[in-house]
Amino acid sequence: MHPTSTPLRPEPAIVTTETGRRHATKPGAKKPVDKVDQEEGRLQYRARREEPVIAPNKEIMISEGITVKELAEKMGIKTALVIKKLFDMKLMATINQSLDLKKAEEIAAAFGSTATQMSFEEEASWEVEMEETTSDLQTRPPVVTIMGHVDHGKTSLLDKIREANVAAREAGGITQHIGAYQVEKNGKLISFIDTPGHEAFTRMRARGAKVTDIVILVVAADDGVMPQTLEAIDHARAAKVPIIVAINKIDKPDAQPDRIKQQLSDRGLLAADWGGDVEMIPVSAKTAQGIDTLLETILLISEIGNLRANPGRPGLGNVLEAQLDRGRGPVATVLVRNGTLRVGDYFICGSVFGKVRALYNDFGEQVREAPPSMPVEVLGLEDLPEVGDTFQVVIDTAKAKQIVGFREVRERDLEMAKKKRLSLEQFHKAMNEGEGAKELFVIIKADVGGSAEVLADTLTKLSTEKVSIKVIHTGVGAITERDVLLATASEAIIVGFNVRPEKTASNLAEKEGIDIRLHTIIYEVVDEMKKAMAGLLEPIIKEVFQGRVEVREVFRITKVGTVAGCFVSEGIVKRSSNLRLLRDNIVIHTGKVDTLKRFKDDASEVKQGFECGLSIAGYQDIKPGDVIEAFTTEKVAAQI
Numbered sequence: 001m002h003p004t005s006t007p008l009r010p011e012p013a014i015v016t017t018e019t020g021r022r023h024a025t026k027p028g029a030k031k032p033v034d035k036v037d038q039e040e041g042r043l044q045y046r047a048r049r050e051e052p053v054i055a056p057n058k059e060i061m062i063s064e065g066i067t068v069k070e071l072a073e074k075m076g077i078k079t080a081l082v083i084k085k086l087f088d089m090k091l092m093a094t095i096n097q098s099l100d101l102k103k104a105e106e107i108a109a110a111f112g113s114t115a116t117q118m119s120f121e122e123e124a125s126w127e128v129e130m131e132e133t134t135s136d137l138q139t140r141p142p143v144v145t146i147m148g149h150v151d152h153g154k155t156s157l158l159d160k161i162r163e164a165n166v167a168a169r170e171a172g173g174i175t176q177h178i179g180a181y182q183v184e185k186n187g188k189l190i191s192f193i194d195t196p197g198h199e200a201f202t203r204m205r206a207r208g209a210k211v212t213d214i215v216i217l218v219v220a221a222d223d224g225v226m227p228q229t230l231e232a233i234d235h236a237r238a239a240k241v242p243i244i245v246a247i248n249k250i251d252k253p254d255a256q257p258d259r260i261k262q263q264l265s266d267r268g269l270l271a272a273d274w275g276g277d278v279e280m281i282p283v284s285a286k287t288a289q290g291i292d293t294l295l296e297t298i299l300l301i302s303e304i305g306n307l308r309a310n311p312g313r314p315g316l317g318n319v320l321e322a323q324l325d326r327g328r329g330p331v332a333t334v335l336v337r338n339g340t341l342r343v344g345d346y347f348i349c350g351s352v353f354g355k356v357r358a359l360y361n362d363f364g365e366q367v368r369e370a371p372p373s374m375p376v377e378v379l380g381l382e383d384l385p386e387v388g389d390t391f392q393v394v395i396d397t398a399k400a401k402q403i404v405g406f407r408e409v410r411e412r413d414l415e416m417a418k419k420k421r422l423s424l425e426q427f428h429k430a431m432n433e434g435e436g437a438k439e440l441f442v443i444i445k446a447d448v449g450g451s452a453e454v455l456a457d458t459l460t461k462l463s464t465e466k467v468s469i470k471v472i473h474t475g476v477g478a479i480t481e482r483d484v485l486l487a488t489a490s491e492a493i494i495v496g497f498n499v500r501p502e503k504t505a506s507n508l509a510e511k512e513g514i515d516i517r518l519h520t521i522i523y524e525v526v527d528e529m530k531k532a533m534a535g536l537l538e539p540i541i542k543e544v545f546q547g548r549v550e551v552r553e554v555f556r557i558t559k560v561g562t563v564a565g566c567f568v569s570e571g572i573v574k575r576s577s578n579l580r581l582l583r584d585n586i587v588i589h590t591g592k593v594d595t596l597k598r599f600k601d602d603a604s605e606v607k608q609g610f611e612c613g614l615s616i617a618g619y620q621d622i623k624p625g626d627v628i629e630a631f632t633t634e635k636v637a638a639q640i
Contacts, residue, residue, distance in 0.1 A: 055111040065406035141189035142302035147232035148218030153248040156285035221255035309372035314340030314393035330381040350389035351407040361594030441492035469593035547571025577630040
């Protein structure tokens with residue numbers, strides 16, 4: 001080839017499209033993509049992006065204060081997907097932001113996971129229990145609570161047990177620093193909770209804490225079953241723990257233990273020697289008769305219950321009482337339920353975080369650690385906890401502080417909202433909001449036992465298929481603080497018949513939001529309950545006719561609109577009336593009165609036989625010959 005000649009170019013490729021059109025392309029150029037193929041590719045890409053992401057972990061457990069990052073990790077998906085889902089729900093969140101349990105459940109459900117709720121303490125305990133083996137568990141001492149009617153000898157019985165324990169330990173005296181202590185019998189320990197009446201017991205049950213294994217019911221052999229005895233039975237049954245009956249004052253000449261057994265059998269407690277399952281032991285707090293038998297029976301029942309704990313795990317317990325000491329600061333009495341509590345442990349207690357600075361046993365002696373079922377005083381709290389709060393030793397202190405902060409914010413919100421307990425007025429609202437209030441729990445206090453029983457039977461018979469009234473406790477005498485505490489634990493209302501609440505009970509009821517209804521006529525109680533039950537049924541909307549108005553003339557007024565010159569042919573039309581516009585007996589519009597005038601003056605109402613000027617709010621298409629009906633609606637309670 002000559003150097004100056006032009007090189008030969010390759011022949012252009014001829015491409016034929018689906019439409020049959022032929023065109024040439026340059027050598028090395030990409031083959032043109034058909035538009036149909038392009039659109040199909042875009043659709044496939046968009047479908048892949050919009051395809052819902054399914055989390056690989058179908059069952060997850062979430063605790064309060066869970067962060068966005070933790071939720072994503074539990075489900076096994078990317079954090080960005082959770083943040084995007086929150087953004088779609090119009091919520092801006094970062095990876096470290098805490099979520100409430102309801103919102104976390106919704107997010108989990110959106111990714112195909114089922115979330116199980118549990119508290120931070122429950123989650124920490126669950127993780128430890130999953131790693132526990134049977135060999136880690138050891139027998140622990142039983143925790144016993146003593147209850148009974150006033151003057152039946154509870155305090156004397158406790159003193160006699162403590163005196164025996166002091167002698168066994170060769171101590172000259174005892175200073176009871178805290179409301180719980182341990183005694184030794186046959187080389188085995190028994191923990192007693194010295195509760196003032198049922199107050200602490202009820203407060204703890206109200207907060208969902210089970211701190212007692214056995215309840216000892218003290219009944220005086222010369223007195224019999226009394227109102228507080230029945231209260232103690234109700235509390236023990238509600239806690240679902242074994243009951244031992246100590247028939248006290250057996251040394252008195254007028255003691256009748258068989259009569260006590262008969263009265264208790266009428267209440268559902270049948271003695272073991274009568275073929276039942278309740279141990280009833282005659283004792284005397286004065287002569288110490290039966291004390292050893294009582295302690296041996298406690299040990300026997302605890303062995304049957306197979307009470308076990310793991311001393312090697314972090315300490316877990318409940319607050320029995322808390323007080324502010326001037327020299328030592330916030331001090332809490334804690335009963336260790338599981339694990340071992342040691343000096344130096346970091347802990348979380350409700351919305352309180354702290355570090356154990358010192359531990360004191362029931363003799364006021366400083367100890368380094370507290371094994372399961374041991375009551376101790378704890379120093380090192382930053383604030384006073386609530387009675388019944390769970391006391392949990394934590395390893396992850398950063399997470400614990402985050403939970404405490406979350407709980408503090410939640411408590412402030414609840415305090416500001418001032419959420420009340422269930423009352424009769426709120427009962428219907430609870431049903432409408434889907435809170436499932438199908439049962440109304442009632443506590444009855446009356447002046448005499450006969451009235452209380454009749455009232456309980458009458459109210460129970462009011463129950464229907466839709467609404468059920470359950471009387472959880474009846475008693476005689478004034479409404480006490482114990483009644484309010486039981487109502488707090490059971491979400492019940494209190495009905496007083498010919499009685500009044502004590503001052504402390506009134507103050508506590510106001511603080512806790514407990515509904516107390518006082519009556520002197522039994523029919524009034526029944527009528528009020530019927531109304532409350534009827535309030536659960538949807539009210540009937542009833543329309544009440546007021547009047548009929550004929551449109552004679554129509555005026556168009558600047559800046560006002562259409563005003564109808566009318567004649568009231570029947571009844572009355574009011575400023576507050578609802579209006580229905582009829583044209584040839586067909587409803588054209590339904591609305592409210594905008595203006596109503598009599599001549600040039602505004603009128604509150606116009607009666608039959610008079611003329612008026614009338615305009616309908618938000619409606620202008622009124623014509624002569626139209627008929628306007630005035631009416632109102634009212635809600636009528638459904639009959640039960």
